[in-house]
Amino acid sequence: MRRSVLVFLLVTITILTFLLHTVSTLISLLLEDASSDAIQKSELPAPNSTLLSSRPQLIPKIIHQTYINNSIPAQWLAAQQSCIDLHQDYEYNLWTDERSLEFITKEYPWFLSTFVGYKHPIQRADSIRYFVLAHYGGVYIDLDDGCKRRLDPLLSYNAFVRRTIPTGISNDVMGAIPQHPFFLRVIESLQGANRKWVLPYITIMASTGPLFLSVVWKKWMGEHSDLLQDGSPNEWKGRVRVLMPDEYKLHSWSFFEIYSGSSWHGKDARLIFWMGKNWLLLTAAGTILVLTVGLCLWWVYGRLLLLGKQRGFLAGGSLNIGARSTHASRSSPGRRTAKQGLPLWRKWTVSDRKPSYELVEQHDA
Ligand SMILES: *[C@@H]1O[C@H](CO)[C@@H](O)[C@H](O)[C@H]1NC(C)=O
Ligand SMILES: *[C@@H]1O[C@H](CO)[C@@H](O)[C@H](O)[C@H]1NC(C)=O
Secondary structure: OHHHHHHHHHHHHHHHHHHHHHHHHHHHHHHOOOOOOEOOHHHOOOOOOOOOOOOOOOOOOEEEEEOOOOOOOHHHHHHHHHHHHHOOOOEEEEEOHHHHHHHHHHHOHHHHHHHHHOOOHHHHHHHHHHHHHHHHOEEEEOOOEEEOOOOHHHHHOOEEEEEOOOOOEEEEEEEEOOOOHHHHHHHHHHHHHOOOOOOHHHHHHHHOOHHHHHHHHHHHHHHOHHHHHOOOOOOOOOOOEEEOHHHHHHOOOOOEEEOOOOOOOOOHHHHHHHHHHOHHHHHHHHHHHHHHHHHHHHHHHHHHHHHHHHHHHHHHOOOHHHHHOHHHHHOOOHHHHHHHOOOHHHHHHOOOOOHHHHHHHHHHO
16 A cells, blocks of 8 residues: 555656646746846936937837738837837838748758747747848838837837736737847747647747746746846847836837727737736646646545555455445444544545445545
């Protein structure tokens, strides 16, 4: 009996460790506040500041946006125009479905089958932005993000992404120099992340969306923590700076303002946004799921063991009594005592609905 407990515990611990390992990046994401890479308020001049910036411009002056075709829906026209108007000297690129397909076919043929094979159009809209940033560099902006001030101060970093609350980063505003190592890693990781999950929302989030990007980002930081802590004046090129919520949209000095509607098409969008905003809840739910799986394994294992015992007795001919007396034993006063005599772990696994097992156990004890 002792040995089987040990086996059970080992199997359970192995499975739980595996499950916990798979959610560990999510849990560490929850604890990541990005403070070490945050773009500090003091680094950014005010929108109409007379301060002459001496910082170099690294990111090329290119704005990328995506949509199905050139007919931008009315609710985003103002947002799109606000970015174009403020950046007359920037190159403007609208990546339509047709243009995106041509680009991937020509420049990244190894990704074409994955790109075409994506079940949800949003996955193509998500992935194309990583490719154009890795390829040309520049700043990607979602169509529902309007520009409130010029992006110039953000061009002095090698790469930046946007922080989301309570955790992780989003892919709605991102900037990078061409061939930035982080975005190269992102495009390399897309095929490995192309898995189907039960819910389409999770599939989109985890294969190409903000969850995917956040996981790659978290791993990237983990792998290069030595370079990041180095604090040398020659800043590591692979560092990804993080635009914080205040600078993103909340204030007069923020870079963007959100126009109505979401650039994700259809009803899915609302749920995806909801999920993006409720990581904490989802991760807690995941942890509960892991624990539930553990308890179920525990229960099933106990059941199987008892069943095995029962079979053994049937073969020996002595369980017939137990099996027939199932009903009677339910009210038997000896039942509780029988259960008390069991080892603790067996007590937990023995259900009150099958008292016949307990009779077996009585023999066993
Ligand atoms: C900066 O100047 C422009 C043009 O003068 C003006 O429209 C805008 O409101 C100013 N922005 C802020 C944040 O003061
Ligand atoms: C662009 O796409 C929208 C949405 O699918 C469609 O309604 C519209 O007809 C398309 N416009 C053109 C010019 O193809």
